[in-house]
Amino acid sequence: xxxxxxxxTALDSIKTPKAENPRLLGGSASHAAVAASFFSPVRxxxxxxxxxxxRYLRLYRKHGICLEGLQQAAGKTFHWAGEYEVxxxxxxxxxxxxxxxxxxxxxxxxxxxxxxxxxLANISPSLQHHVLDQMRRPxxxxxxxxxxxxxIALPDLLRLLKRVDAFVLNDSEAHQLTDTDNxxxxxxxxxxxxxxxxxxxxxxxxxxxxxxxxxFIAPAFPLHKVTDPTGAGDSFVGGMIGYLxxxxxxxxxxxxxxxxxxxxxxxxxxxxxxxxxTTRVARAHIEERVRHLERLARF
Amino acid sequence: xxxxxxxxTALDSIKTPKAENPRLLGGSASHAAVAASFFSPVRxxxxxxxxxxxRYLRLYRKHGICLEGLQQAAGKTFHWAGEYEVxxxxxxxxxxxxxxxxxxxxxxxxxxxxxxxxxLANISPSLQHHVLDQMRRPxxxxxxxxxxxxxIALPDLLRLLKRVDAFVLNDSEAHQLTDTDNxxxxxxxxxxxxxxxxxxxxxxxxxxxxxxxxxFIAPAFPLHKVTDPTGAGDSFVGGMIGYLxxxxxxxxxxxxxxxxxxxxxxxxxxxxxxxxxTTRVARAHIEERVRHLERLARF
Numbered sequence: 001x002x003x004x005x006x007x008x009t010a011l012d013s014i015k016t017p018k019a020e021n022p023r024l025l026g027g028s029a030s031h032a033a034v035a036a037s038f039f040s041p042v043r044x045x046x047x048x049x050x051x052x053x054x055r056y057l058r059l060y061r062k063h064g065i066c067l068e069g070l071q072q073a074a075g076k077t078f079h080w081a082g083e084y085e086v087x088x089x090x091x092x093x094x095x096x097x098x099x100x101x102x103x104x105x106x107x108x109x110x111x112x113x114x115x116x117x118x119x120l121a122n123i124s125p126s127l128q129h130h131v132l133d134q135m136r137r138p139x140x141x142x143x144x145x146x147x148x149x150x151x152i153a154l155p156d157l158l159r160l161l162k163r164v165d166a167f168v169l170n171d172s173e174a175h176q177l178t179d180t181d182n183x184x185x186x187x188x189x190x191x192x193x194x195x196x197x198x199x200x201x202x203x204x205x206x207x208x209x210x211x212x213x214x215x216f217i218a219p220a221f222p223l224h225k226v227t228d229p230t231g232a233g234d235s236f237v238g239g240m241i242g243y244l245x246x247x248x249x250x251x252x253x254x255x256x257x258x259x260x261x262x263x264x265x266x267x268x269x270x271x272x273x274x275x276x277x278t279t280r281v282a283r284a285h286i287e288e289r290v291r292h293l294e295r296l297a298r299f
Numbered sequence: 300x301x302x303x304x305x306x307x308t309a310l311d312s313i314k315t316p317k318a319e320n321p322r323l324l325g326g327s328a329s330h331a332a333v334a335a336s337f338f339s340p341v342r343x344x345x346x347x348x349x350x351x352x353x354r355y356l357r358l359y360r361k362h363g364i365c366l367e368g369l370q371q372a373a374g375k376t377f378h379w380a381g382e383y384e385v386x387x388x389x390x391x392x393x394x395x396x397x398x399x400x401x402x403x404x405x406x407x408x409x410x411x412x413x414x415x416x417x418x419l420a421n422i423s424p425s426l427q428h429h430v431l432d433q434m435r436r437p438x439x440x441x442x443x444x445x446x447x448x449x450x451i452a453l454p455d456l457l458r459l460l461k462r463v464d465a466f467v468l469n470d471s472e473a474h475q476l477t478d479t480d481n482x483x484x485x486x487x488x489x490x491x492x493x494x495x496x497x498x499x500x501x502x503x504x505x506x507x508x509x510x511x512x513x514x515f516i517a518p519a520f521p522l523h524k525v526t527d528p529t530g531a532g533d534s535f536v537g538g539m540i541g542y543l544x545x546x547x548x549x550x551x552x553x554x555x556x557x558x559x560x561x562x563x564x565x566x567x568x569x570x571x572x573x574x575x576x577t578t579r580v581a582r583a584h585i586e587e588r589v590r591h592l593e594r595l596a597r598f
Contacts, residue, residue, distance in 0.1 A: 086480070181385070183503070184523040204482070205504035208521070217595050219516040222507070224483040256598040296516050297596060299555040 001139075001245045002041045004112055005033045005238065006131045007121025008101060009046035009070065013081040014228055014273055015094070021228075024274030025056045026080065028121035028144065031231035034275050035265040036119070036242030037063035038283055043112050045069040045131060049077040049100045059279060068109045075100040082230070091230075108134045117245040120164065121234055122146050125156035132163055140244065140251055142166040143195075144237050150176055158193060165251075166197035166211075168237050174200050183208065187215075199240075199259070201233050209259055213252045218259040219297045221267035221289055228273045232266040235278060239265030257290075264289040300438075300544045301340045303411055304332045304537065305430045306420025307400060308345035308369065312380040313527055313572055314393070320527075323573030324355045325379065327420035327443065330530035333574050334564040335418070335541030336362035337582055342411050344368040344430060348376040348399045358578060367408045374399040381529070390529075407433045416544040419463065420533055421445050424455035431462055439543065439550055441465040442494075443536050446472055457492060464550075465496035465510075467536050473499050482507065486514075498539075498558070500532050508558055512551045517558040518596045520566035520588055527572045531565040534577060538564030556589075563588040 012026030029046045036042045043066045052072065060067055076099035084091045106127055116139040120128040128143060135141075143164040149157050150173060161167055167190065171183055178189040183200055187210045190198045197211040202220075209216040240262035247254040264286050271277040311325030328345045335341045342365045351371065359366055375398035383390045405426055415438040419427040427442060434440075442463040448456050449472060460466055466489065470482050477488040482499055486509045489497045496510040501519075508515040539561035546553040563585050570576040 182523055182525065184521045188523065202504065205501065206516075215521065215595050216598065217505075217518040217521065218598070219518070222483045222514065222516070224481055224487065226481065260598055294598075296514050297598075299515065299517070299559055299593075299596070 001116045002043055003036045003117040003119060003241050003245045004043045004045065004069075004115035004131075004135075004138075005029050005036060005119045005121055006045035006106055006128065007032060007119075007123045007144075007234070008078055009044070009048050009052075010078040010080055011052070012230060012274060013079070014230055015081070015083040016228070017084075017086050019273075021273045023053070023079075024276070025059060026231060026274055027078065028123060028231075028234040030060075031234035031269065031275060031278070032119055032121045032238030032241075033060065033065050034063055034278050035235040035238030035262070035269070036245075037065055038239070038265065038281070038286060039242035039261070040117070040245040042066065042242070043069055043115055045106050045108065045112070047071040047073055047100050047104045047106075049073060049075045052077045059275070063279070069106070069112055071104070073100040084228070106131050116140070117241050118142070119237060119241045120144065120160075121237065125149050125153050125160045128160055129156065129163070140165050140241075142168060142237060142241050144168045144233070145173065147173055147176060161190075161194035164195055166199060167195040168199045168201065170201040170203070170233065197255070201236060203229070203232070206263065207236070207259055209255060211252065211255065213255075216256045216259065218256070218263060219293060221264050221293055222296070223267055223270055226270045227277075229270050231275065232269045235269040236262040236266040238262070260290055260293060261286065264293065300415045301342055302335045302416040302418060302540050302544045303342045303344060303368075303414035303430075303434075303437075304328050304335060304418045304420055305344035305405055305427070306331060306418075306422045306443075306533070307377055308343070308347050308351075309377040309379055310351070311529060311573060312378070313529055314380070314382040315527070316383075316385050318572075320572045322352070322378075323575070324358060325530060325573055326377065327422060327530075327533040329359075330533035330568065330574060330577070331418055331420045331537030331540075332359065332364050333362055333577050334534040334537030334561070334568070335544075336364055337538070337564065337580070337585060338541035338560070339416070339544040341365065341541070342368055342414055344405050344407060344411070346370040346372055346399050346403045346405075348372060348374045351376045358574070362578070368405070368411055370403070372399040383527070405430050415439070416540050417441070418536060418540045419443065419459075420536065424448050424452050424459045427459055428455065428462070431459075439464050439540075441467060441536060441540050443467045443532070444472065446475060449475055460489075460493035463494055465498060466494040467498045467500065469500040469502070469532065496554070500535060502528070502531070505562065506535070506558055508554060510551065510554065512554075515555045515558065517555070517562060518592060520563050520592055521595070522566055522569055525569045526576075528569050530574065531568045534568035535561040535565040537561070559589055559592060560585065563592065
């Protein structure tokens with residue numbers, strides 16, 4: 001089944017102690033759409049400016065991503081510039097130019113409105129609402145977010161939590177949202193805010209899923225070198241929903257393995273700048289790492 | 300089979316925002332010995348002063364712990380006083396009185412020298428060496444440590460790493476020891492320092508085992524409330540070696556489940572001050588949490 005992905009489509013300039021990487025393909029929707037495309041057909045909703053390189057459009061298409069919902073507008077593409085410290089754990093934003101995303105209204109092509117799986121990747125909650133408003137009874141909706149929206153758009157975000165099936169956030173965001181330091185206690189509180197499924201991302205420590213079928217502690221795929229973690233969280237949710245949409249049976253029955261597939265795609269994302277490594281991965285490589293992760297977690 | 304545990308036997312005064320808990324039974328050997336005692340007979344090597352409460356000796360005995368190797372000397376028992384912040388993640392040492400441990404020479408009772416499983420729980424590396432020097436070809440030796448010894452006794456510790464089968468340390472210590480921020484890369488470097496098995500503790504994020512049979516990512520038992528994490532790491536290694544000593548078959552075949560049992564005993568440790576919760580646990584409770592953890596980690 002198809003997956004609709006809405007989020008940012010951006011150019012990222014990523015500086016590390018060793019290299020500068022200007023104007024990489026980035027943004028939450030780009031990472032998530034590429035990740036989902038390994039498993040299911042993807043429909044992209046986003047906006048780019050006149051400066052958006054044609055080769056990135058070709059890259060989306062190479063992944064079979066439908067671009068009917070990708071607006072191209074007069075002005076500049078959303079541009080994020082950031083710098084990582086030596087250990088790749090700390091980053092700081094050097095510059096953010098909103099460009100065309102500032103006046104973005106994601107109007108869906110009619111054909112998109114029946115998409116059964118919807119990923120509201122990280123973008124402002126008001127735009128996530130706007131997309132949901134146009135959907136006709138989707139089967140499963142996942143929302144991702146970031147600390148920025150907790151800080152400046154909390155009421156919108158809280159309203160969104162009552163409209164989605166699953167909410168994904170990282171551990172520090174879970175602590176901030178619930179004012180709780182214990183992640184298990186935080187998850188309980190987040191369920192009370194609406195979502196039936198709560199998924200907490202913990203980076204190299206894996207992820208925790210909580211839902212009607214109980215909890216699942218998902219390991220991360222161990223990497224001995226991280227080149228660029230930008231987009232790993234987006235790749236995780238993208239891989240997850242792409243896998244879910246590809247499977248028969250209930251969501252509940254497939255969700256644990258969906259997290260594993262998400263973890264594996266995220267591990268590839270970390271091994272290259274932007275989507276460089278992810279876009280060179282074949283499905284067979286993913287399956288190989290999934291089998292490896294099974295061996296690493298068995299007891 | 301029996302387990303020899305050497306480490307500190309202490310009195311801990313633990314302050315939290317909610318309570319003061321003076322002179323609890325503490326120390327690495329106390330936590331580890333209690334944890335191991337659920338699975339195997341334990342022989343304790345340590346030293347206490349004249350002020351050591353008789354009820355704590357009774358508590359050891361209740362757990363079937365052999366005290367022939369516990370010296371009682373003139374002077375005061377090692378006393379550690381610490382304070383936890385609200386979130387239980389940060390603690391600071393308020394006071395350390397070495398007492399009788401300052402002149403401790405752990406001379407083993409003859410009957411102890413053939414003990415097949417040896418846990419060198421956290422204590423100075425020179426004392427860990429001294430114990431090993433007296434052992435006759437133990438089957439499996441695990442050493443634990445702490446950042447203090449990395450800082451003030453690194454040469455002794457490095458020499459110890461060439462004499463043990465398994466080395467256990469937490470992630471920040473692994474980073475410090477190898478000057479590496481990536482835990483997987485750190486593990487590779489630690490293997491080169493000697494130990495065939497390296498086990499990195501990550502607190503609430505579980506643990507990673509690396510050995511000849513590959514890597515194992517062990518989940519932690521999820522707790523929605525942590526009362527006092529003091530001794531959790533000691534309980535982890537104690538539970539681990541106690542379980543190992545209780546099993547037939549190769550170390551390799553049992554080590555993954557040993558980490559799981561260690562995690563579960565550590566989870567009980569966190570639920571009470573000192574050993575208060577751990578000493579009230581029955582083996583059946585441990586088995587129940589192990590089964591629960593199996594369900595949480597399955598995919």
